[in-house]
Amino acid sequence: MSRIALASDHAGFELKEALRDELKGLGHDVLDLGTDSLDSVDYPDFGRKAAEAVAAGEAEAGVIVCGTGIGISIAANRVPGARTALCHDITTARLSREHNDANILALGARVIGTETARDCVRAFLETPFAGGRHQRRVDKLG
Ligand code: RB5
Numbered sequence: 001m002s003r004i005a006l007a008s009d010h011a012g013f014e015l016k017e018a019l020r021d022e023l024k025g026l027g028h029d030v031l032d033l034g035t036d037s038l039d040s041v042d043y044p045d046f047g048r049k050a051a052e053a054v055a056a057g058e059a060e061a062g063v064i065v066c067g068t069g070i071g072i073s074i075a076a077n078r079v080p081g082a083r084t085a086l087c088h089d090i091t092t093a094r095l096s097r098e099h100n101d102a103n104i105l106a107l108g109a110r111v112i113g114t115e116t117a118r119d120c121v122r123a124f125l126e127t128p129f130a131g132g133r134h135q136r137r138v139d140k141l142g
Pocket of ligand 1: 009011012043066067068069070071072
């Protein structure tokens, strides 16, 4: 079991709620950083919170959601130590771990369905970093 930081803006709220149940069902401890309703909020606040939790070691990984996944992933990647991957399917989720050692998965609630999002979460959390030549490249990310 690991601790997963989970956050979204209002556009990602309903998918975040579904993914919290999915994560708990997989046996993870969930650090839910909001938002807590459909009321309009600003995605940078939530991307940053999740990334800071991961960078500080308060969570081993993060899952973040906004409408497209774009804004919240940009916000999260401005936190040193965050490697956020915006994924739309099981393949990008798997490769973001194997090749990029991503520690935060970003999803777009207005772009993918709930089942695909669940697939992405499972692939992201179950896939180890491949290391080898990829380690050198990840090191260059800073
Ligand atoms: C909110 O309307 C929307 O702009 C946000 O969720 C996200 O898609 C931004 O990238």
